Amino acid sequence: MKFLCLPGAYGSAKNFKVQLGPLAGELEKRGLATFTYTQGSHEVEPPEGWEDYFGSRPLFRFLDTRHGDNFANLRRLRHMPHSINAEDSMRMFQNTGEGEDWHQEVWRNALNDVFKTLEENPDVDAIIGYSEGAMVGASLVVEEARREKETGLATNAFPLQFAVFISGSPPLKLEGENRVVCQLYDEVGTVIDIPTFHIFGCDDAFLLSAVALYNVCDPSNSAMFDHGLGHIVPRDAENVRMLADILEELIPKADGNKEERELKKYEHI
Numbered sequence: 001m002k003f004l005c006l007p008g009a010y011g012s013a014k015n016f017k018v019q020l021g022p023l024a025g026e027l028e029k030r031g032l033a034t035f036t037y038t039q040g041s042h043e044v045e046p047p048e049g050w051e052d053y054f055g056s057r058p059l060f061r062f063l064d065t066r067h068g069d070n071f072a073n074l075r076r077l078r079h080m081p082h083s084i085n086a087e088d089s090m091r092m093f094q095n096t097g098e099g100e101d102w103h104q105e106v107w108r109n110a111l112n113d114v115f116k117t118l119e120e121n122p123d124v125d126a127i128i129g130y131s132e133g134a135m136v137g138a139s140l141v142v143e144e145a146r147r148e149k150e151t152g153l154a155t156n157a158f159p160l161q162f163a164v165f166i167s168g169s170p171p172l173k174l175e176g177e178n179r180v181v182c183q184l185y186d187e188v189g190t191v192i193d194i195p196t197f198h199i200f201g202c203d204d205a206f207l208l209s210a211v212a213l214y215n216v217c218d219p220s221n222s223a224m225f226d227h228g229l230g231h232i233v234p235r236d237a238e239n240v241r242m243l244a245d246i247l248e249e250l251i252p253k254a255d256g257n258k259e260e261r262e263l264k265k266y267e268h269i
Contacts, residue, residue, distance in 0.1 A: 001162065001251050004117065004124045005037045006133030008167075009061050010046050010054040013037035016130065018055070019233040026244040032251050036124065038117045040110070040132075042066075062110040062136045086212035087184040090170060103180040107139075107172060114140055126162040126254070130233055131206075134168030138213055142171045142183065142191050162254035163192070164247075166199045167231050169209040170216055185215035192217040195254045197247065201229040223250060 005024075007016035017024075017037050027033040040062035046054050084092075114136060118124055129137030141160055148159060170182045171191060183191050196217045200210040214224060225246060227234040234240065 001033045001126050001255060002121075002124045003033055003035045003126045003128045003164070004114075004121065005035050006062070006114070006127060006129035006137050007037075007039055007060075008131030008133050009063075010044060010050075010059045011039065011130070011133070012055070012058065012060050013039040015055040015059075016133075016233075019130070019235070020128070022235045022237075022240045023233075023243055026240055027247060027251075030244060030248060032244075032248060033126075035128075036121055038114070041113050062113070062132055064106045064109065084208070086208045086215060087186045089208040090182045090184055090212050104174050104178060107174065107180045110136060111139060111143055115144075125160060126164070127160060128164040128166070129168065130166040131168070131231065134165040134213070135170070135172070137163055138165060138168060138171040138192065139173075141194060142173070145193075160194060162195050162197075162251065164197045164199065165210070165213055166233055167201070167204055167206060167210055168198065168213040169206070170212045182212065183216055184212060188216065190216060190218050193221065194218075195221040195250060196223075197250055198222065198224040199227065199234070199243065200224070201227050201232065201234075203228070203230045206231055 005013075005016055005020060007013065007019075011019075014037075016039070017035075020035070024033070024035050028035070040060040042061045042064045043058050044061050044065065046059060118140075127137040127140065129135070141163055144159055170184060172180050173183055175181045196214075198210060198214045198217075200207060204210065214222060223246065225243060227239045227243075229239075234243065
């Protein structure tokens with residue numbers, strides 16, 4: 001299985017290759033996967049006070065944030081009451097940008113950039129995304145399914161068959177003339193039906209967003225793993241071993257699903 005790797009905000013392909021290195025190396029050693037790395041097209045400077053947190057420059061985002069301080073909006077999630085459910089927390093967050101007409105253009109451009117990367121790498125059949133990269137990846141899966149349903153054509157020779165989301169957020173969709181909204185389970189139900197694996201930590205300040213993403217995935221095709229830490233890509237030996245053991249079971253199943261999907265496409269011929 002060939003993974004396209006999508007880093008988090010204020011990340012880069014180079015830095016994500018280091019972050020994901022222990023797990024990717026273990027999966028390659030077991031003959032389960034290969035990896036290609038991409039990054040956002042918008043070079044950014046880290047927020048004030050976080051200059052040394054995100055690693056070596058240059059740093060990038062998938063989203064063009066020149067119109068507003070999206071990092072400040074994200075920080076609101078850190079202070080959500082523990083009693084609130086995942087969907088309500090995301091609704092409170094998304095209202096920060098209501099009525100701003102630049103959001104749709106930013107989001108279209110971000111998705112189109114990643115679709116272009118997929119077209120340039122037709123052997124990719126899975127994604128692994130961290131933080132903002134997981135949100136973009138989840139939205140990509142939903143948009144790919146929508147486009148295939150409308151046109152009958154897949155983006156690649158094989159559509160995406162498997163997704164690994166690390167500290168993710170639910171997919172976004174365009175709504176009306178100027179809104180971009182989260183797709184939430186209590187509003188839309190299940191929107192991702194391919195196999196997914198959700199990695200998060202119980203100490204993650206953004207845990208509710210990861211839960212909201214899990215909730216819109218098909219529960220019969222989803223698995224989750226709590227590494228017990230914060231908003232990070234786990235790199236310690238114990239967590240890497242356990243994650244690799246789980247993926248050693250999940251990846252062959254996803255490959256099997258790919259073959260079943262391909263057969264169904266030709267059943268009517």
